Amino acid sequence: MDFFELLAFGDTGWGDEMLRACFMTLLVSLSAMAMGLLFAIFGTMSKMSSNGFARGIGNTYTTIVRGVPELLVIYLLYFGLNNAVMGVAKGVFGYDQYIELPVFLVATLAVGLISGAYSTEVIRGAFLVVPKGQIEAAKSVGMNRFLIFHRVLVPQVLRYALPGLGNVWQLTLKDTALIMVTGLVEIMRQAHIGAGSTHEPFVFYITAALLYLVLTTISSLILNGAENWANKGVRRA
Amino acid sequence: MSIFSSYFQMCDALPGREGLLNFSLMCNNLPELLKGVPLTLELVFISLTLGFCLALGVALMRISNSRVLNIIARSYVFYFRGTPLLVQIFLIYYGLAQFEAVRESFLWPFFKEAYWCGILALMLNTGAYTAEIIRGGLQSVPFGQIEAARAMGMSGLLLYKRIIFPIAFRQALPAYGNEMILMVKGTSLVSTITLMEVTGIARYIIAKYWTPVEIFLIAGIIYLVINYLVTQIVKKAEYKFTPYLQHPK
Numbered sequence: 335m336d337f338f339e340l341l342a343f344g345d346t347g348w349g350d351e352m353l354r355a356c357f358m359t360l361l362v363s364l365s366a367m368a369m370g371l372l373f374a375i376f377g378t379m380s381k382m383s384s385n386g387f388a389r390g391i392g393n394t395y396t397t398i399v400r401g402v403p404e405l406l407v408i409y410l411l412y413f414g415l416n417n418a419v420m421g422v423a424k425g426v427f428g429y430d431q432y433i434e435l436p437v438f439l440v441a442t443l444a445v446g447l448i449s450g451a452y453s454t455e456v457i458r459g460a461f462l463v464v465p466k467g468q469i470e471a472a473k474s475v476g477m478n479r480f481l482i483f484h485r486v487l488v489p490q491v492l493r494y495a496l497p498g499l500g501n502v503w504q505l506t507l508k509d510t511a512l513i514m515v516t517g518l519v520e521i522m523r524q525a526h527i528g529a530g531s532t533h534e535p536f537v538f539y540i541t542a543a544l545l546y547l548v549l550t551t552i553s554s555l556i557l558n559g560a561e562n563w564a565n566k567g568v569r570r571a
Numbered sequence: 572m573s574i575f576s577s578y579f580q581m582c583d584a585l586p587g588r589e590g591l592l593n594f595s596l597m598c599n600n601l602p603e604l605l606k607g608v609p610l611t612l613e614l615v616f617i618s619l620t621l622g623f624c625l626a627l628g629v630a631l632m633r634i635s636n637s638r639v640l641n642i643i644a645r646s647y648v649f650y651f652r653g654t655p656l657l658v659q660i661f662l663i664y665y666g667l668a669q670f671e672a673v674r675e676s677f678l679w680p681f682f683k684e685a686y687w688c689g690i691l692a693l694m695l696n697t698g699a700y701t702a703e704i705i706r707g708g709l710q711s712v713p714f715g716q717i718e719a720a721r722a723m724g725m726s727g728l729l730l731y732k733r734i735i736f737p738i739a740f741r742q743a744l745p746a747y748g749n750e751m752i753l754m755v756k757g758t759s760l761v762s763t764i765t766l767m768e769v770t771g772i773a774r775y776i777i778a779k780y781w782t783p784v785e786i787f788l789i790a791g792i793i794y795l796v797i798n799y800l801v802t803q804i805v806k807k808a809e810y811k812f813t814p815y816l817q818h819p820k
Contacts, residue, residue, distance in 0.1 A: 401752070401798040402791040403759035405770060410791065413783035511655035512760075522657060529665060536666035543654045543662060550653040 340528075340537050348528045348538070355524035356545050362438070362520060363507045363549075366445035370506065373450025378457045392454070399451035404509050411444040412516050441513040449506040456498030460491040493564045500557035504550055511546070521545050597785045600776055604789055607769035611797070614758045614768060618693035619751060625694065626701035633706050644702070651699030656757055659696055664688040664764045689761035697754050704750060708743030709735060741813050748805030752798050759794070769793055 343349040373395075380392035399407060416435055423429040464487060472482045514522035525542040529535035582598035632644035651659065667673045667682050681687050712735050720734045762771035773790040777783050810817050 398791075398795065401756075401795045403756040403770065403794055405759045405762075406773075406787055406791045406794065410784065410787045413787070417784055508655040511657045514657075515763075522655070522661075525658075526661075534669060536662070536669045539658055539662040539666045543650075543658045546654045546658060547650065 337537055340532060340534060341541060348524075348532075351524055351528070352521070352538075352541055352545065355519055355521045356549070358518070359507070359510050359520040359545075360549065362441055362445065362510045362513065362518070363503075365442045366449050366510065367503055367506050369442055369446030370449030370453050370502070373446060374453035374457050377450060377454030378461065381454065381458055382461065396451045396454050399448055400455075404448055405512050405515070407448055408441075408444040408512055408515060411447070412440050415440055415443070437516050437518045441510070441516055441518050444516075445506060445509050445513060448509055449502055452502045452505060453499060456495050456502060457491065459498065460495035461487070463494050464490050493568070496557070496561050496564050500554070500561070503553060503557070507549055507553065508546065592788070593782060593785050596780070596782055597789050600786060601789055603776060604769060604772055604786070604793060607767060607772040608793065608797070610766065611755070611758050611768040614690060614693060614761065614766075615751075615754050618690050618697055618758075619754055621690070621694040622697035622701055622754075625698035626705055629698060629702035630705035630709060633702065634709060648699045648702055651696055652703070656692065656696050657760055657763065660689065660692040660760055660764060663692050685761070685764045685766050689758075689764060689766055693754065693757060693761070696757065697750060700750050700753070701747065704743050704746045705739065707746070708739035711742045712738045744805070744809055744812060748802065748809075751801050751805065755794065755797055755801060 339347060341347050341349045341352065343353075377392050377395055380388040381396070383389055383392075416433065419435060420433050423433055468486055469482060472486045477485065510520055511522045513520065514526060517523065519527075521542045525538040529538040532538075579599065582595050585594035585598055629644045629647060632640040633648070635641060663682070664685060667688075673679065673682060716734055716738065717730065720730050725733060758768055759770040762768060762774060765771070767775065769790050773786045777786050780786075
């Protein structure tokens with residue numbers, strides 16, 4: 335079979351399966367990125383806190399997650415979460431059957447944890463760039479903490495953090511390829527299944543590569559647009 | 572020998588199955604996992620070295636005035652930065668073997684080994700990222716410096732050797748440190764094509780005893796230690812090459 339026959343849509347080809355897997359990749363990436371931003375908010379708060387214990391937790395989180403291979407983080411969460419949930423079920427409720435968490439949830443959590451560690455560093459860096467004088471000035475005109483956050487910090491932090499968060503998004507998108515090991519059918523898993531059952535690995539993996547290229551290219555276009563939007567108030571030479 | 576026997580005695584004294592984690596099992600399997608470290612380091616070292624040479628060429632192509640060279644370099648970087656490393660590894664190891672022409676060519680002894688496919692994929696991947704880092708470094712050299720050097724009569728290789736490379740190298744060092752860490756983490760992916768580095772051995776042990784959490788935890792700690800050492804070396808290098816930018820010790 336040639337390339338186009340293999341990737342035809344409908345019952346005979348793998349085109350529709352690959353496309354569906356592509357949407358799954360996008361879905362996991364989006365939810366992992368959102369979860370990562372949530373982790374990043376807590377991470378930034380604890381890393382910039384005046385409490386030593388909170389700082390310790392934040393630093394441990396980013397150091398460990400960024401220093402351990404993504405594949406291991408995913409494996410650890412995949413097996414560890416299941417074990418933990420089963421342990422709790424047995425200890426608290428006396429339920430001793432096998433429990434398997436939804437793969438999508440575990441995958442999102444694992445990739446979100448990784449994405450969050452990188453986002454933490456990006457957002458923290460952006461907060462540090464805002465000059466102290468601006469916050470003092472805002473206080474002196476009588477703004478309260480919420481107003482300072484809303485009017486002074488957020489617009490600038492968003493501007494400074496956007497390029498970095500764009501990089502984190504591209505990383506997250508590519509990291510979702512690793513969750514094929516959990517069995518969730520995203521692009522890589524689908525390509526693996528297709529390659530196995532047709533003995534045409536090259537066709538499937540090159541298709542997977544092209545799908546990732548399409549996703550990363552479209553997102554970089556969107557991110558450029560977003561950066562222009564965030565920077566529209568900045569004077570340029 | 573006595574060191575080892577006392578080590579294992581200590582391991583057996585640790586809490587076993589009844590706790591949250593089986594510490595004696597973790598401790599007992601540490602030596603086995605450490606056997607994967609040389610291969611991990613070897614993969615990192617070879618692919619970083621080859622990748623750096625490749626990246627230097629690509630970066631020079633990228634800033635050259637030739638349109639063709641520029642497009643080639645651009646598409647290479649675009650492809651390898653836009654796709655996951657796992658796809659690149661699978662494409663080279665599983666994908667290429669599909670073709671009769673590859674299987675019958677003189678390159679087959681090379682492409683049939685997971686080891687060489689792994690190194691090739693890692694090298695091409697790091698080459699693309701490093702090329703961008705080097706390009707950033709080269710372009711950060713202030714034009715006035717180059718003008719001044721030209722005014723002194725330097726040109727060509729001498730200009731590169733004395734002015735551009737030293738400045739670019741200092742500029743690119745922190746980013747390259749990050750790339751080295753990414754590479755250490757990247758080598759764990761070649762365990763999917765049967766190589767027995769740290770992650771590969773971890774998967775092998777788990778297949779035997781089914782104790783995933785304990786073994787992956789130790790493997791993670793090993794990577795953490797390697798990456799810690801890498802960051803320390805890079806820090807030392809930064810301190811040595813850019814002392815004027817560092818905080819006093």
